[in-house]
Amino acid sequence: MTTNLLRVPPPQELLQPLAVPERLLLGPGPSNVPPRILAAGGRQLLGHMHPEVLQVMDEIKVGIQYAFQTQNRLTLAISGTGHCAMEAALLNLLEHSDTVLVAVNGIWGQRAVDIARRLGADVHELLKPPGEYFTPRDIEEGLAQHKPSVLFITHGESSTGVLQPLEGLGKLCHRHGCLLLVDAVASLGGAPIFMDHQEIDVLYSGSQKVLNAPPGSAPISFSERAREKMLRRKTKPLSFYLDVAWLANYWGCDGEPRRYHHTAPINTFFSLREGLAMLSEMVSGTRQAAGHRHQELLPTITTVRVPEGYNWKEITAFLMDNHAIEIAGGLGPSAGKVLRIGLMGCNSTSSNVDRVLRALRDALSRCHRSRL
């Protein structure tokens, strides 16, 4: 055996150069990445236990604490995308047979149900039609009926464009002996969130939306109440990679000397650090966004009904082919019914609004009607 075992030849496809065209990304995420953040991700590597990397991780931690408005010491970034953080939240909080109530008004609730069932939890769904949000009364009835130990709810339901009001939900959950777990992947930085004040127990987001960093890391934070439930576990979490006890140590959250757990996506962390730094430099951003509260519309993603007689696919393809702009169709329950236009971070400018409106007018005048 030596060269005669090389039966799979070098692939021709890889002898071509990498092709990455320029696009304006106005879909529900990822959004375009500003040059400063791209440059951070393109810096030379360091080792995953080097003091400079541990320092970057410490900076990410305080950046997340700021973005989430929390003082939780158990605050870190997951080495995976937003969906990985959803899984990390559920699998650390839930043990086999734990009761969990999932508020489902779009795809993210559906996904949380799928994950929690895989974990062997006793899963109950609180259902609302897509496009609607949950009132405190809806939640209270669900808590009283099912007596869950965890309530999952989505802050920004990016499949339908609904912003879920969070005021009072934390207190409500705590009165019923339940933890509040909030998905803020699509809303963080666009709609105000105050983790400590709103008594949210577990909050997570993604890096590729308003934070304008590439996908591949996901901020997450756990309250003292959540930490106590996890400390009381009788069984280990079903994942080693996402076991928060190990992650807490690697992120310096437990006061112990840091041990190797896994090789972190180091330059993805460099990018996330810069995304959080840019957020910290824009103090006014969060204040302005606070004005949107209680409008129940997700400010990061504008969802509009597909104009009657038009085919959504033809419109999105037209914008991509003729204007190099990405917007998206629906997802899950909204599939086929809506167009979703994202304006996040550095893409959220009035000139981009003009550009996408011009492109849409062009599409409506040139795409065929009634070809559904």
Added chain:
Amino acid sequence: MTTNLLRVPPPQELLQPLAVPERLLLGPGPSNVPPRILAAGGRQLLGHMHPEVLQVMDEIKVGIQYAFQTQNRLTLAISGTGHCAMEAALLNLLEHSDTVLVAVNGIWGQRAVDIARRLGADVHELLKPPGEYFTPRDIEEGLAQHKPSVLFITHGESSTGVLQPLEGLGKLCHRHGCLLLVDAVASLGGAPIFMDHQEIDVLYSGSQKVLNAPPGSAPISFSERAREKMLRRKTKPLSFYLDVAWLANYWGCDGEPRRYHHTAPINTFFSLREGLAMLSEMVSGTRQAAGHRHQELLPTITTVRVPEGYNWKEITAFLMDNHAIEIAGGLGPSAGKVLRIGLMGCNSTSSNVDRVLRALRDALSRCHRSRL
């Protein structure tokens, strides 16, 4: 509530520029990333369902097939680091109460035992002292005694520097109705591996070693036998993020139209694509490496005993502080006993060998002896 709820102020740490010093990374990984791969990772983002990204994923797939020397259609990259691929392999292969035999001669076997136990598998350990490898006879005795459905073994045991000979193990496993799962995180590209010829059923690696890409994605491939076992599952895998049925669809391995599963770490994939492209361009690399077979020493990581009377920590700190070179101490069972020097991908040059040897001579003449 609005600005008065901003109780956590913008962190001062994030108002400083990101600090990333230049280092020569000659530890067991990550290794330095060549400019071409860094540049690929710094390209502007595209959407995770854009045809250009799906094209890059197709190119990664054929690149992995080449690197692994396999024609398996179920070949893809996990959206996480090497440890995440270990978890993906075990959780897709194993169901609750499945019997698995884990060959343990260092930290990676120990970790596989931990993960498999969390999954509720019936785990048996085949033990060897750190620094030794397993003979076909060791394996055969284990298979006959425990009748496992999966055998886990580490090709490059980076904690001790041992290269596990793989010849014949696939056939042996198949004679005993068992699947062969191989960890090649530290060995791929440095020591020859021929997945199809060696009848390996599941093989995975990392991006940050010989492939010279940043950490954050992990190549994995499943044989037809492995695929059949997964199709026969009675229960869903315990993770949605790592469920290979979903991943197979997203990666275009199942012939069905591709659906959204999760937002992939897109520019990490750009980097991995370039790492695999560089491997494809160096056909001769694998041929040369083939000469190392049966030496039972991992060619990517040279492990040497700490010279008597010296403290390993003082030596590694001296190299970092005075020569900006990273080398590592032991890990797990080899902790405190060895120094580990990695020469991978673009770092594997004779001038780097000279540089690290000069630095080590300097350390031995200037570090204190007998201060253990």
